[in-house]
Amino acid sequence: xxxxxxxxxxxxxxxKLEVSPEELSRxxxxxxxxxxxxxxxxxxxxxxxxxxxxxxxxxREDADPHETGLYTKDLLDAAPAQKDGRIVVKxxxxxx
Amino acid sequence: xxLAKLTIKEARRALDAKExxxxxxxxxxxxxxxxxxGEIHAYLEVWADSARKEAxxxxxxxxxxxxxxxxxxxxxxxxxxxxxxxIASSASKILEKYVASYDATVITRLKEQSVVFLGRxxxxxxxxxxxxxxxxxxxxxxPVDTSRxxxxxxxxxxxxxxxxxxxAALGSxxxxxxxxxxxxxxxxxxxxxxxxxSRFGLMPMGSSLDQIGPLTKTVKDTKIFFDVxxxxxxxxxxxxxxxxxxxxxxxxxxxxxxxxxxxxxxVLAVFNATLERLKAAGYTIEDIEMPNLPYSLPVYYVICxxxxxxxxxxxDGIRYGLSLPADTxxxxxxxxxxxxxxxxVRRRILIGTFVLSSGYADxxxxxxxxxxxxxxxxFKKAFQSYDAIALPTSPGPAFKIGEKVNDPMAxxxxxxxxxxxxxxxxxxxxxxxxxxxxxxxxxxxxxxxxAAHEGEGALxxxxxxxxxxx
Numbered sequence: 001x002x003x004x005x006x007x008x009x010x011x012x013x014x015x016k017l018e019v020s021p022e023e024l025s026r027x028x029x030x031x032x033x034x035x036x037x038x039x040x041x042x043x044x045x046x047x048x049x050x051x052x053x054x055x056x057x058x059x060r061e062d063a064d065p066h067e068t069g070l071y072t073k074d075l076l077d078a079a080p081a082q083k084d085g086r087i088v089v090k091x092x093x094x095x096x
Numbered sequence: 097x098x099l100a101k102l103t104i105k106e107a108r109r110a111l112d113a114k115e116x117x118x119x120x121x122x123x124x125x126x127x128x129x130x131x132x133x134g135e136i137h138a139y140l141e142v143w144a145d146s147a148r149k150e151a152x153x154x155x156x157x158x159x160x161x162x163x164x165x166x167x168x169x170x171x172x173x174x175x176x177x178x179x180x181x182x183i184a185s186s187a188s189k190i191l192e193k194y195v196a197s198y199d200a201t202v203i204t205r206l207k208e209q210s211v212v213f214l215g216r217x218x219x220x221x222x223x224x225x226x227x228x229x230x231x232x233x234x235x236x237x238x239p240v241d242t243s244r245x246x247x248x249x250x251x252x253x254x255x256x257x258x259x260x261x262x263x264a265a266l267g268s269x270x271x272x273x274x275x276x277x278x279x280x281x282x283x284x285x286x287x288x289x290x291x292x293x294s295r296f297g298l299m300p301m302g303s304s305l306d307q308i309g310p311l312t313k314t315v316k317d318t319k320i321f322f323d324v325x326x327x328x329x330x331x332x333x334x335x336x337x338x339x340x341x342x343x344x345x346x347x348x349x350x351x352x353x354x355x356x357x358x359x360x361x362x363v364l365a366v367f368n369a370t371l372e373r374l375k376a377a378g379y380t381i382e383d384i385e386m387p388n389l390p391y392s393l394p395v396y397y398v399i400c401x402x403x404x405x406x407x408x409x410x411x412d413g414i415r416y417g418l419s420l421p422a423d424t425x426x427x428x429x430x431x432x433x434x435x436x437x438x439x440x441v442r443r444r445i446l447i448g449t450f451v452l453s454s455g456y457a458d459x460x461x462x463x464x465x466x467x468x469x470x471x472x473x474x475f476k477k478a479f480q481s482y483d484a485i486a487l488p489t490s491p492g493p494a495f496k497i498g499e500k501v502n503d504p505m506a507x508x509x510x511x512x513x514x515x516x517x518x519x520x521x522x523x524x525x526x527x528x529x530x531x532x533x534x535x536x537x538x539x540x541x542x543x544x545x546x547a548a549h550e551g552e553g554a555l556x557x558x559x560x561x562x563x564x565x566x
Contacts, residue, residue, distance in 0.1 A: 006450060015405060015449045016412070016426070017442060018434025030504060031447055037505060038394040038451075038460065041467045055304055055465065058333040074180075074197040080419035089414055090425040 004035050099124055099260040104169055104317040107263060111158055111168050118158065118168030121263075122151035122212050125170045129214070129261050137236045138246075138256040140175055141183065142215035154210045165320050166209040172262035174253050175216040176223055177308065178297040179203050186299050187231040188221045190436025191417045200297020201332065202266060202308050202325045209324055214262050217252030221438045222408065223273055223301045225249050226510035229501045230440045237497070240282060241537045244494040247277030247510075253311050254281040264312045264321055268298055270305045271396055272490070272514025275526035278311055279489035279542025282528045284559070285311045286318045287514075289550050290521030291336035293322075294329030302403040303334075305396075305518040315527060315559040322552060336550075344547070344554030345483035348374065349384035358512060360492040366530035366541045367488045373565040374558075384482065386474040389516055391467050396515040397508060398451050398464035404441075405448025411436065443504060468519050475520040479548035484558050487513040489526040489542035493534060517546050525555040527562045 008027045012019040019027070072085065081088035097116055110116055126144050133139055147170065154168030173179065176186040178196035180203075185191040199207070206213075220230035228236040228251025238246040239259030246255040250267030254277030257265050267274040269287040278285025286309040293308045300306060310321035319341075329335045350371065355364060371381050413419035413432030420431040437445070451460035478485055490510055500506040517524035529543035543562050547554040 008446060011446045011449045011453070014453070015445050016409075016429040016433055017437070017445060018430040019442065019446075023439070023442070027443065027446060030443065031450065033505060034397060034447060034508075035450070035460075037508075038397045038464070041391055041394045041398070041463050042459070044388070044391060044463075044467050044470065055468070060330075060333045071197070075415075078194065078197050078416035080413065080416075087414060090422075090428055092425055 004032050004039070006031050006035065097121065097124060099128060102263060103314050104166070104264055104312065104320050105314070107169060108163070108165065112163055118151040118154040118212060119148060121168065122147050122170050122214070125214055125260075125262060132259060133261055135237060135242060136239055136255050136259050136261065137234055138217055138252045138259060138261050139172065139215040140185065140187065140218050140233055140252070143182075143213060147212050147214050150210065150212045154212060157210055164209045166206065166211045166324055168210065168212060170212040170214050170263050171206070172214050172217045172253055172256040172265040173203070174250050174265070174267050175219050176268060176299040177202065177266055179213065182216070184216065184299070186222045187219045187233055188436065188438065188441070189232045189418065190411050190432070192232070194417045196297075198297060201294035201329045203297060205325050205327075217250070217256055217265060219252055220249035221441050222299065222404075223249040223268055223270055224404070224440050224444055226272070226276055226507050227495070227500065228252060228277075229497065230438055232438055235497055238281060238494045240539060241494065243496055244539070245280070245497055247280035247490070247494060249273040250311065251277045254278055254283060254285070257281070257283050257311050257313060264310055264317060266308060267311050268306060268308050269518065270302045271400060271518050272511040274309045274311060275514050275524060275542065275544060276490045276510060278526045279528075279540065280494035282540030283311055283313050284315055284318050284528070285309065285526045286322060286552070286555070287517055287524045288322065288326065289336070289523045289552065291334050292326050292523070292550070292552070294327075294332040294335055296329055296331040300407045302400040303407060304403060305400060307518075315525070315556055315563050318525070319556045339550045341553030341556070342551070344551075344557040346379045347481070347483050348379055348381050348545075348558070349478050349482035349485045350381060351386040351389050351485065351487065352383040354386065354389045354487070358491050358509065359488055360532070362532040363488055363492055363541050366532060367486075367543060370529040370543045370562060370566065371486065374561065377561060377565060382482075384478055384485070386478055386485075388467065388470040388474050392471055392516045392519055393508065393512050395464045395467050395471065395519060396511070397447070398460050399468065399519070401444040401448035402452050402461050403448070404444045405452065408437075408441065408445055440504070471516065472520045475522055475546075475548075483547065483554050485546045487516070487544045487546070489514060489544040493532050493539035493541055513544060522546050522549055523552045523555055525559050527559045527566075529562055529566050
């Protein structure tokens with residue numbers, strides 16, 4: 001089985017997850033161990049059903065919305081910061 | 097009243113016969129909790145005042161002759177199921193102070209019955225773990241032997257029922273999280289058919305795997321509880337139409353090759369002895385081939401982390417839960433998540449991110465989905481000839497606190513026999529079937545039965561026989 005190299009730091013960045021240097025080095029060993037275990041699925045012959053009949057995404061109809069504002073207060077009250085019926089976030093785009 | 101022997105069925109009879117009131121019953125559990133939960137730590141929060149109020153409301157209904165199957169029954173709720181106005185933390189730091197904005201559908205159904213909610217139970221953070229040691233708020237101890245874990249992730253719910261701190265409890269099962277703690281604590285746990293019980297208001301972990309189900313002391317109680325919480329729900333897009341329960345036949349298949357290694361010998365002996373008793377009671381027990389079952393755990397540990405990494409992206413410090421201040425929004429995300437998530441959750445998010453990442457998704461995620469179809473096909477074929485498939489619930493009994501917590505692979509192997517049902521979406525039950533001795537203590541061992549989709553009826557009839565014969 002080929003060696004799996006895992007750049008944990010890059011993964012953590014993708015996952016938007018701050019990870020300490022100590023944990024990075026521990027995970028650098030643990031994650032490849034786990035991946036070597038799950039890699040046994042490669043042994044299964046390619047003669048597998050194509051397409052995913054049993055598992056597919058299920059969407060509800062985009063119809064019959066509830067009355068606007070019915071849950072706004074309840075949901076906003078859970079947010080760390082709110083103002084004028086909106087959730088407050090840090091500025092995303094900056095002017096040059 | 098003897099809480100150790102009390103069942104939902106008996107409590108219903110006694111409540112309706114006015115032998116004791118729902119308030120008496122609730123107070124008895126609250127006293128037990130006050131006396132014993134300091135040691136067990138099944139609960140993260142106990143709602144004594146509201147529980148007494150709910151009990152009084154139930155008593156009024158009972159007095160008016162309007163009781164339903166669960167009216168006045170004191171239950172515990174796993175901390176990942178939402179009750180409006182209550183904290184639901186999933187035993188995590190990131191949601192430590194999160195107050196639920198709405199009721200889960202299962203909670204709505206239980207409120208319609210006028211149950212008594214005793215409190216929310218400890219669990220592995222976001223339901224990731226098999227020992228409840230991954231809780232951000234301390235470990236739960238197994239009431240059978242307090243040096244041991246109760247199993248997980250619904251360990252608090254199992255310990256509450258086994259320790260007579262609740263008459264029944266709600267759990268969730270993504271890879272064994274109801275059945276394995278039920279097995280380790282000596283009670284009954286049901287993983288329901290995928291889509292049979294609404295997940296609206298359950299914090300998602302692995303959306304193609306998660307199901308809510310009951311933990312109770314008897315198979316009969318499990319059926320009573322299941323009948324209340326199941327049913328189609330338009331708010332869960334994976335919900336399936338209502339179905340009638342059919343009784344089970346007497347033909348059980350055993351995927352014997354899957355049991356060749358990894359099971360502790362005396363646990364296997366309990367399993368085989370249970371099969372022998374069923375045979376003596378008129379069952380046909382046959383070895384069957386399910387060649388893809390050994391791939392279940394590897395497939396699970398690709399699909400589950402993949403779904404975890406996407407589902408837990410919602411905890412970002414913006415809409416709810418912990419939010420750590422930082423200079424940029426990117427840092428708000430990474431600091432909040434880095435601080436708010438525990439180590440197993442971080443590990444799974446990173447594994448999931450890897451198996452979904454460009455260049456690896458074909459070899460890991462897509463391959464795992466394909467092999468999952470083969471596993472489902474193995475089940476489909478088996479259920480053409482058999483009424484149920486039997487496996488041990490877990491390869492060993494409850495282990496010592498601390499024994500596996502630093503060894504993720506050892507912990508993952510706890511679920512080797514239980515993840516199969518989640519991958520196939522079929523229902524499965526764990527029923528106490530015997531004990532094995534460790535360090536002078538008899539520890540319970542569960543017997544697991546799996547049935548075809550919508551086949552809970554077969555699990556209840558065969559499970560009741562296992563119960564009777566054990």
